Amino acid sequence: MKSMDALEQFGCNVFSDETMRERLSPETYSALKHTVEMGGELTIEIANAVAAAMCEWARERGATHYTHWFQPMTGSTAEKHDAFLAPGPFGQRPLISFSGKALIKGEADGSSLPSGGLRATFEARGYTTWDCTSPAFVKTDYDGTGVLCIPTAFCSFYGDALDEKTPLLRSMECLSKQAVRVLRHLGFDDVKRVTPTAGAEQEYFLIDKSHFLKRKDLVYTGRTLFGAAPAKGQELFDQYYAAMPEKVSAFMNELNAELWKLGVPAKTNHNEVAPSQYELAVMYSSSNVAADYNQIVMEQMRRVADRHGMTCLLHEKPFANINGSGKHNNWSLVTDTGKNLLKPGKDEIGRRVFLTFLIAILAAVDEYAEALITSCATPGNLHRLGSHEAPPRIISVFTGDRILSEIEAFTNGSLSEVRHKEHMTMGVSTLAVLYKDEADRNRTSPFAFTGDKFEFRMCGSSQSAGFPNTVLNTVASESLKRIADALDEADDKMAALPKLLGEMMKKHGRIVFNGNNYSGEWAEEAKRRGLPCVKSTVEAIEALQDPKIVDLFARHDVLSESELSGRKEVYLDSFNHIIHIEAVAMLKISRQKIMPACVRYSLTLSSAINEAVKAGIEPASIKELLIKLNTCMSAFSGSIETLSRALEETCHADASERAHALQEKVLPAMERVRHAADALELIVDKEYWPLPSYGEILFHIN
Template sequence: MSRLSELFGSNVFNDAIMRERLPKATYKALRKTIDEGLPLNYEIAEVVASCMKDWAIEKGATHYTHWFQPMTGITAEKHDSFINPTSDGKVILEFSGKELIKGEADGSSFPSGGLRATFEARGYTAWDCTSPAFIKNNTLYIPTAFCSYNGDTLDKKTPLLRSMECISNKALRVLRLFGNTTATKVVATVGPEQEYFLIDKKMYDQRKDLIFTGRTLFGAMPPKGQEMDDHYYGSIKPRISAFMKDLDEELWKLGISAKTEHNEVAPAQHELAPIFTTANIATDHNQLTMELMKTIALKHGLVCLLHEKPFAGVNGSGKHNNWSLSTNDGQNLLEPGKTPHENAQFLIFLCAVIKAVDEYADLLRLAGANPGNDHRLGANEAPPAIISIFLGDELTSILEHIACGEDCTSSVFGKIKVGVTTLPAFRQDSTDRNRTSPFAFTGNKFEFRMVGSSASIASPNFFLNTIVSEVLEQFADRLENADDFNAEVNAIIKDVYEKNGKVIFNGNGYSDDWIAEAEKRGLPNLKSYVDAIASLQVEKNKVVMEKHKVFNRNEMNSRYEISLEKYIKTINIEALTMLEMAKRQILPAVINFSANVANSINQIKNCGVDVDISANVELLKEVTTLTSQLKKDISNLEAKLSKAQETHESSYAQAVYYKDVVFTQMADLRATADKLESIVDSKVWPFPTYADILFNV
């Protein structure tokens, strides 16, 4: 236990290290900057930089880097050593406050969506002191924001930080009206559950589709998949357990509170969940978690797949974004308490979320969208593409009673007895868990279950923070001008339930009936990433993001162009990879197999023995017919892809063509190839099958 206590955070320049190493005045000034969002003094930065450098060098660091999160979805870093030459031919180790606060990165090759031209290369990184620096691979990593020469954000961290300031200000306004005078800050807290696959690296190296795209573009289902439910929460195999042990240790060194790990539903699928922390730090930690999963897997001869749907026919991977709001004096604003019907403050914050999710459902849908998630959402394994909220019967009933002007009481949930004397009775929760809901209240937080496994959690959280901020501001305006505060609270709850209650759905989100019902309610059903991208051009969405200074209009437009470009490039790479595999691997293999079958038929005929060779002949006919179809599918995809690559009237039109035409033709090619896989000799099939990959870890 003492070893674990010493290990945790040992590579982090955290609060304990700062308190120990920084002069008292410097420490207090830095804490004030972090806690109250005040501007950072350069003199303070100079002292912090010196102490940070000394600590890092003691830990074996030789370099430092400004670590940032560009619009690629992964992190970026440029390393500089601490050395500075002296006149006598030696070096001294230096790190200044200026180097800590500001870095310069070449921004020309990062996605910008038109915010700057290619020749306008200068970009800046700025120290985010709210997320602690850390050491990895003998380098001091300094979390930073990334912007263009003109100050436009080119990253995911900056809008998240902006949104966190915004929701703190709006939430405090509401809290003051309820008499809370002690809280000085409200933070969005997040705990992201991370799903992933682990497969053998030898298998991975033989699959060009996994190498180039992160998912299998071909693959027939094996005789057994996940239908026996025997992998979920099952005994963890020794090889996987060794990986998890090493991963935990590396995460703990970085102060990442990895808490829960288990087998997930699909074969070779697993999950890791951390303890909650602020949205900003949780985002940084999740990026590090994904990176470490990949690097540590390789040490065990494994490859970690973070694609949302690496294997068709079995469950894909998501990232459940558990979100709540907490004050710096220790109050969870989404904690109902024992009598939620009497907790007006809780009900106001609950209604703010309901109204925000209903009125800005398209932005939340976008926050959970990417090309990989198109294969997963709505496939009876993940939430549907329709945004709805699960509240549970108790909270729904409370809102309904208030809306009707009726008295209400909270249900008294008792203890559950399981019928075995030696087993203890345990308390029943106030709500069940609805695993089909994309946005579910789970006791004292909301679980946004639509986010893809490979995605940064910055986007869902800055959209969520911003839209809830907008509604909290509306509520504060009403309450501040109310003649009767309590009556206005009830009026707000009534209005929200009547106007926005349509987004509440406690049933089965996987059912076809819900799709029809959601349409009747007028809820948007944005079925694809391309459909969701269009929400960035909707005027009300531009207004809310600009009003709260999370994005300006240019930044919103840039995200629109970047997202379309991402989709186009993703499908283009997948189509080219399919053609490569089909033409150079599958087609030669099946032609050779056909030739072998044909030769065997001729040999049997020429041996002079009268035997039934109808099975051989039928097999030859089936294979050659499918081979002919495969060649047609290849030619069709080549033609469609060539047309897709031509100039279109807009990026959106091009993305739609890729979605509706190229992607459909890719599915046709796959279907033919997968039929061939199921009948061709496994010894001549050119790459590992699903059975090989999923059940040999």
């Protein structure tokens, strides 16, 4: 009964289209709807009417404040709460008020938010402006009080984008423009808008809060800097899709209820491969709204977990030796007439449209592979990509053999016949006949076609979904523009299309790979094909200054050269700060926790040796253990000092130089410290070891 009630409350805290229709006049609703669907500015009169209705609705749900909810270049969200109050007559109580001006425009102190040099430190003024394409919502605390959250874009005093939302919205507009042009040439004159859609599969870990608080590496960095492998990991495959512990199930039930109230269409929950790892998948929506939804999901995961005595870890690699977490971004294109352009058509026209857009995406991914890699270049993903759990830093596309054969037929001048889905039986009369999809899934592919969408699997679990979708939309826009430009010049467009797409496949077909992306053979094959392999996070970030990428974003008015340069500086600074924090945390824990514990244990062993000698017993095994302990302590001490010196040597003024030094000197030194500490953990008595072990953290939720 409770689950049914929770579903029935779906969207109750969202100022949705249905709510606006009920509370706004027909004229106001129509004007707002036109802006949402077709673009254009709202008059202040319309804004005032919307603000009054929104304020009344929000107060009915316990909201006393409102905030312009925006997404600076930190990977998370930002908010400043203002009460629904305005000055009354002098000396009298203030008035309850929320104006159209307050709805449309806000001011945020941008001096402490990253800008990458787009403004000076002393230039503090920044503006937020209402994004009416993403619905406002009321976020409530456990006591029932709430705040009205108004999704907004964030820019500098001079109009430079300082957030994730602004370039994403720009990319959606340019993609729609080019996609509509192509569709016009294919005979679809009724389509006025094409919307890129996305749906994120969010992976995460849940651990006991008491264990989290005892691990300062988790507290400060989000990942364990130390930890010997437990006796059992994920080798038995008994975690994936397993029955959930009751405490985790209770967490998920409350999480779903909270997300549904906020209009987030949370669909699927399940255990992931690693112990204590889980996944939540959300149904698709426009890529802008999907990015907003994902921020809400991550915030609610943390809040709800805390109420259940657990901590939600969103870091891409919180634990070594087991799988890390990603954010699989399922991306497609949908027209305002309801057609999914990446769904194989059932007739000749539908197949032509599908193959045109499919080939356009293949070409875009091949030509701008570095940009896609850059969009996922986060410090957390540094530890995840390339392992046997996540795609390598080589972009390829999985299509499946059946789709690939259709592409080849079409580009050779003929459309293959529409094939009915194959069916199979399980050999049991009481089991239903199964109809197979167009292709199998390839979980090793970084960019896989999955039947009616692409799954971009490189995205990191903690990062914003904004920039990966911005890059996807922009590279697709360029590819579609080239097709539209070529068809503009063609007399017989239907005759010219296969030849044009054939030329694109001849140039970019190397991007298709339907095999195992985790294999070493693929790395060699990719090199022979000339596919780029960006070997490091810093190299990926610096690709943002590649003239080809700069030109791409500038020509489509998604990011200017200065905005892109600023973004590169922000990402480098973030990398530098995060690695520096990790190194400092490692040094402190090593010196203040682990080494003292080892010393205490060595004293205990020494005392035991002395007592044994007094008793006339030769303590050979204890002596051997003490020698081994001291040898490991010596190696540990040496690695600590090496790391300390390496960190001191990275204090370069230039962000790029420092990033390279941190990556090439500090990170390897940190690995050596960890290796030495983990060896000690296997020797030191558990009663002395100062950190909860992997076994305790991953297999015990109290």
